[in-house]
């Protein structure tokens with residue numbers, strides 16, 4: 001879950017997600033903008 005930096009709304013489902021080496025990237029979309037959240041893989 002991520003929070004939109006623009007309107008503060010919580011978004012549960014990423015529109016896209018992928019792995020980047022040891023990082024798992026989740027991309028969210030809101031207010032016509034995209035923002036990302038990074039998770040370290042164990």
Ligand SMILES: [Zn+2]
Nearest residue numbers: 004007030031
């Ligand atoms: Zn928003």
